[in-house]
Amino acid sequence: MVVDSEPRVLKHQIVRRNLDAVLDGMAPGDPFPSERDLAEQHDVSRETLRQAIRELLVAGRLERRGRATVVAESKVVLPLAIGSYTEAAREKGLTATRILVGWSVYDADDALADTLRIDAGDSVVQLERVFTTGDVRVGLETTRLPAYRVPGLVENFDYRTSLYSEMRTRGILFGRVVDAIETVLPDAREAALLTVDARTPMFLLNRVSYDVDGVPIEQRRSLYRGDRMTFTAVMEGE
Template sequence: MRRVGQTVETARELKHVVVREHVRKLVQGAAPGTPAPSERELVSQFGVARMTVRQALDALVVEGLLERMPGRGTFVARPRRQQTQVASFSEAVARRGQVAETVTLLARVEQAGPGVARALEVEAGSAIVHWRRLRRAGGEAICVQDVYLAPDVLPGVLESVMPESLYEALCLRGLRPTWSEDSIQADLASDEERELLDFAAGELAPVLRVSRRAVHGERVVEVSRSAYRSDRFTLYLQLGPSS
């Protein structure tokens, strides 16, 4: 029986706190990526409204203890203050429990245009490697990516089977990117991108365009331009205080 003076709102807040602290105890100390109890499980266990459960989980997401992955569920988050390395597409999808697939669309030596040359810090017209890839995960087309490399970054890369992961190949050369500059812009897919990314005819085709300049020490090792299907992929950024 509700005590005198206790409002409906207060009762709901108490239920929210009970659910929140229950989930906190369950996941405290668990490895990042460990699944949290589902909303359905918690609703059944505590006999509360889904809104109450969602409020409890929202609080833990805001704290940074949990993170939501669209279409997959809620999981234990990585520590927010943990220093992370520059992530490749393969690593990003691996964190979602999937395996990256690569389809090489083009791989050849070209002359660097002014923009790419400036980003790679080479002379305009210099020979560079242009590698265009379709990236897939979970059986779905996720992104079309154009990568530009100076020839001495991965010598002989065009003379054999192209690597499945660029960053693994760079790591073997001791050139794993240590930092990067990324720019992100919302846009609509081109006709070619629409086809490659499996947009239906007449369907609105929003993409996120990500331009990256990746550096190892002081050496530019990769310049890339990617178009991601925004309904199939979420980009996560970790930000911290300036030094």
């Protein structure tokens, strides 16, 4: 069996390259031409054109605003590190805030208790927030903390600020984190909270944070829009 070393270039990929070149000359917020006009211009079917546009949406070069398609802002590039998303975004000169989804307090099940090194049935505080950058909803974060470590958090914490900063004021210092990252699609609720199509690819980050003594601080589940976010990591040799 002979395998062709030259991969086949599909028609929609050729169209996408042409559209990429068009986008290079446009500014964020500019309206993108209609599917009908583009299909006629490139002499392809509407379905082929939609495939090309879909790839540009996933790549973060285009975005939907209601029924309109416009040129997107550049992706937000942040380091994958211990710290606050909002603080990191603001350090890059970006506007960033949080929208409260809700607080809850409940008893830990066996799995969560094992992760947080507490007893099953112990109280856990859960905080769920949406992260925004430039008025665009880019992430959904659910943080679970042992209640004994954060007395008064629900009543006194300003959800618009950094939880990491709040923990520091309580004398709790982050020593290390363990992250697991994968790509997923949002469920219906998550898509609604992030105001995206349910086919939008997401980065899912599951994190357990530990203090300087190795005691768990939090279990966090963060869902970030793949079309709006890019993460970097720096690794150094020994």
